[in-house]
Amino acid sequence: MTTLKPATAGLLPAVVTRAGNAAGPVAVTEVAAAELDVVTAELAQHPGARLADLFATGADPVILRVVWALDRDQLYLVTETEVEGPRYPALSDIAPAAFAEECEIYEQFGIRPAGGKPLNRVAMPPQPDIKLPTLGHAPAEPPRDVHAPHLVGGQAFEFPFGPVRQVGVESLYYGLVTSGEELVDLYLFTWHKHRGVEWRAQGQTPRQALFHIERVEGLGAIGNSCAFAAAAEAALGLEPAPEALLTRAIALELERLYNHAAAIAALCQACGLAVGRAAAEIALEQLLRLNAAVLGHRYLFGVVEIGGARTAPDLGRLRAGLPAAYGELRRAGDALLSTNSLLDRLEATGTVTLEEARRLGLVGPVARASGIAADARADHPSGAYAALAPVVATQTAGDALARMRVMLAEAAESVRLIETLAADATGMPVGTAAKNGGPRSGLGWSESSRGESLAWVELDAAGRISRARLRPAAVRNWRGFDDACRSQNVFTDIPIIEASFWLTVAGTAR
Amino acid sequence: MSEPMGRGGAWTEERGTSDEGRHHLEAAQAASGKHGTSDEGRHRLEAPQRRAGDAAAAAELRRRIASQFGRSLHVRTLDTGSCAACEQEIRLLAAPHYDLHRLGFFFTPAPRHADLLLVTGPMLRAFAAAAGKTYDAMPAPKIVVATGACALGGVYQPDAFCYGSAGEVLPVDVWIPGCPPSPLALLHGLLVAVDRLAERVAGLSFTVGGTS
Ligand code: SF4
Numbered sequence: 001m002t003t004l005k006p007a008t009a010g011l012l013p014a015v016v017t018r019a020g021n022a023a024g025p026v027a028v029t030e031v032a033a034a035e036l037d038v039v040t041a042e043l044a045q046h047p048g049a050r051l052a053d054l055f056a057t058g059a060d061p062v063i064l065r066v067v068w069a070l071d072r073d074q075l076y077l078v079t080e081t082e083v084e085g086p087r088y089p090a091l092s093d094i095a096p097a098a099f100a101e102e103c104e105i106y107e108q109f110g111i112r113p114a115g116g117k118p119l120n121r122v123a124m125p126p127q128p129d130i131k132l133p134t135l136g137h138a139p140a141e142p143p144r145d146v147h148a149p150h151l152v153g154g155q156a157f158e159f160p161f162g163p164v165r166q167v168g169v170e171s172l173y174y175g176l177v178t179s180g181e182e183l184v185d186l187y188l189f190t191w192h193k194h195r196g197v198e199w200r201a202q203g204q205t206p207r208q209a210l211f212h213i214e215r216v217e218g219l220g221a222i223g224n225s226c227a228f229a230a231a232a233e234a235a236l237g238l239e240p241a242p243e244a245l246l247t248r249a250i251a252l253e254l255e256r257l258y259n260h261a262a263a264i265a266a267l268c269q270a271c272g273l274a275v276g277r278a279a280a281e282i283a284l285e286q287l288l289r290l291n292a293a294v295l296g297h298r299y300l301f302g303v304v305e306i307g308g309a310r311t312a313p314d315l316g317r318l319r320a321g322l323p324a325a326y327g328e329l330r331r332a333g334d335a336l337l338s339t340n341s342l343l344d345r346l347e348a349t350g351t352v353t354l355e356e357a358r359r360l361g362l363v364g365p366v367a368r369a370s371g372i373a374a375d376a377r378a379d380h381p382s383g384a385y386a387a388l389a390p391v392v393a394t395q396t397a398g399d400a401l402a403r404m405r406v407m408l409a410e411a412a413e414s415v416r417l418i419e420t421l422a423a424d425a426t427g428m429p430v431g432t433a434a435k436n437g438g439p440r441s442g443l444g445w446s447e448s449s450r451g452e453s454l455a456w457v458e459l460d461a462a463g464r465i466s467r468a469r470l471r472p473a474a475v476r477n478w479r480g481f482d483d484a485c486r487s488q489n490v491f492t493d494i495p496i497i498e499a500s501f502w503l504t505v506a507g508t509a510r
Numbered sequence: 511m512s513e514p515m516g517r518g519g520a521w522t523e524e525r526g527t528s529d530e531g532r533h534h535l536e537a538a539q540a541a542s543g544k545h546g547t548s549d550e551g552r553h554r555l556e557a558p559q560r561r562a563g564d565a566a567a568a569a570e571l572r573r574r575i576a577s578q579f580g581r582s583l584h585v586r587t588l589d590t591g592s593c594a595a596c597e598q599e600i601r602l603l604a605a606p607h608y609d610l611h612r613l614g615f616f617f618t619p620a621p622r623h624a625d626l627l628l629v630t631g632p633m634l635r636a637f638a639a640a641a642g643k644t645y646d647a648m649p650a651p652k653i654v655v656a657t658g659a660c661a662l663g664g665v666y667q668p669d670a671f672c673y674g675s676a677g678e679v680l681p682v683d684v685w686i687p688g689c690p691p692s693p694l695a696l697l698h699g700l701l702v703a704v705d706r707l708a709e710r711v712a713g714l715s716f717t718v719g720g721t722s
Contacts, residue, residue, distance in 0.1 A: 125636035132670050163637070164588060164644050167617035168601035171589040171637065192637040193591050196671045215665060218595025218690065262598060265605075281605035288602075298692065299595045504594040 048072030097361030223448020234442025350497030364451020474507030
């Protein structure tokens with residue numbers, strides 16, 4: 001991580017040039033509060049720049065950090081701003097992707113963007129008797145509850161649905177605004193699943209915190225714990241052994257494979273395609289059993305460790321089991337792609353345009369299906385990916401079908417990557433790296449099956465966490481979900497769109 | 511308890527072609543003193559088991575479900591703050607490798623139809639009211655199965671965010687450990703739950719002699 005001089009307007013060329021001169025994949029720079037909006041506007045204009053995360057630390061003053069992914073420059077740029085007083089420049093006016101984080105920061109730190117725009121409820125439950133601890137000062141006023149007026153222009157009404165829904169799905173509360181069949185608007189509420197994981201991590205060592213980080217989103221355990229471990233390692237100045245990085249990459253690709261199989265099973269279920277669902281579930285179950293055989297857990301819990309990996313893959317079982325398990329998925333995928341009734345149902349359902357995906361800073365297969373070739377494995381290669389050059393699959397239609405095509409292409413690529421990685425691995429367990437004395441803060445990332453997962457870790461003098469920030473891909477992509485649902489869709493499209501996004505509520509309500 | 515879902519066509523076909531099945535049906539009807547719709551379910555539950563592997567266990571389970579409920583056991587799920595992995599394992603119960611329908615278990619999206627509640631997650635305080643309402647909406651006799659380490663109290667401590675385990679809010683009858691419990695562990699837990707529920711049904715006055 002490179003720390004640059006405090007930045008002012010006109011900052012970008014200098015930063016990118018320095019990064020180009022091997023300043024490393026992460027650069028941190030201070031920005032004065034008075035200049036934050038100018039610098040933000042400048043960065044937002046930069047080609048290939050995404051506002052990837054926005055979060056705060058501490059109280060009096062609050063430090064506001066914006067993480068920019070400069071995908072074309074292979075650089076993450078973190079700007080740090082001291083905010084005195086209750087207000088800071090409204091970044092969502094410049095980069096709309098920041099709005100959800102502005103709401104979150106208001107709830108957790110009590111500071112708000114200038115301009116007085118209403119801030120929505122994110123993690124704070126509305127029940128007055130439930131008082132949750134915050135990360136800084138509590139907000140002066142409670143956040144706003146989003147509601148459509150009961151009758152919208154005399155045409156539409158709000159139909160609340162959830163949080164308890166169908167069998168075997170997570171709790172999620174929808175506010176559907178409908179005129180009968182067509183979806184006029186849609187709100188999501190997830191505060192009932194907020195478990196305060198960032199709050200829990202405070203005062204723990206990174207190693208202790210990993211237990212809950214893995215369980216933030218069980219279907220993204222590897223993606224999130226790789227990002228978190230990388231952040232902690234950057235803060236501690238640890239360099240994991242190459243063998244451990246191979247193990248992590250193998251686990252990450254196995255996670256992608258089973259998630260894509262699960263998404264396709266869910267898509268078939270949503271479309272009422274029992275045979276397709278069964279075929280995809282056979283593949284899914286085989287992939288989960290392969291995970292257990294190779295790395296000891298169906299959902300790959302307990303693989304990542306700070307400074308290394310806790311287990312080594314059983315390469316023999318990986319080579320023996322992968323072709324058959326993936327073969328099931330490929331057969332199912334091929335059959336589904338020639339099933340017209342399914343294709344008709346998915347086509348033009350839940351469309352996210354390229355422009356929308358950019359505006360909201362979407363990531364992962366959802367963004368790639370809309371034509372954005374962003375993939376942290378290729379744009380910000382780290383660990384074992386530096387030598388891999390993964391092929392990034394994209395589509396342009398942005399609908400549920402495009403997302404399914406992207407997932408199937410990515411599954412094939414994951415198998416290729418696993419084979420390459422396994423050829424380099426020895427399967428021997430390696431110890432974790434031990435060297436203390438890093439910069440005490442660091443950024444980590446990984447390309448999870450749902451897209452870029454980011455983490456920021458700050459440690460105190462005793463090596464305990466003073467601030468842990470985890471931004472799973474689900475946090476980003478749920479904000480594209482409402483837009484996808486709104487565009488020309490009806491009620492029965494929602495389960496299909498939800499399956500094609502394949503997000504978790506747990507990942508966003510961490 | 512409601513009609514089993516799905517497979518109506520298969521049943522019609524069976525009854526139409528098999529005399530033996532019909533006799534069986536009549537015998538069952540005579541034995542149970544029940545009428546009409548429930549016998550259809552019973553008939554299907556006692557249809558020949560087509561898979562060989564776990565036939566004995568399956569037959570025993572079906573016999574128990576059939577003898578206590580006349581037809582089937584309906585399962586509802588409730589996520590009180592899980593990480594989504596428990597939900598994935600529950601969904602896989604319906605997948606071809608496990609296929610819980612063949613055992614007479616069915617998923618239902620309606621609490622009114624549910625006999626059994628599978629609860630996942632550490633019971634977040636913000637969710638407790640919704641959990642209570644789901645439980646209250648189920649008809650008695652009902653059974654609560656805490657599913658996964660979270661619901662058992664092994665992942666989160668009781669604190670401002672959560673109660674820490676399902677048992678703090680709901681009367682839990684059966685606990686299934688695992689993080690997440692595999693589908694086989696879930697099936698095992700459901701089996702245990704069937705026994706508990708059977709005891710409860712036997713204690714109710716509307717059954718004849720307790721074992722109908
Ligand atoms: S028990 Fe484990 S797998 Fe299940 S919800 Fe809790 S953390 Fe996730």
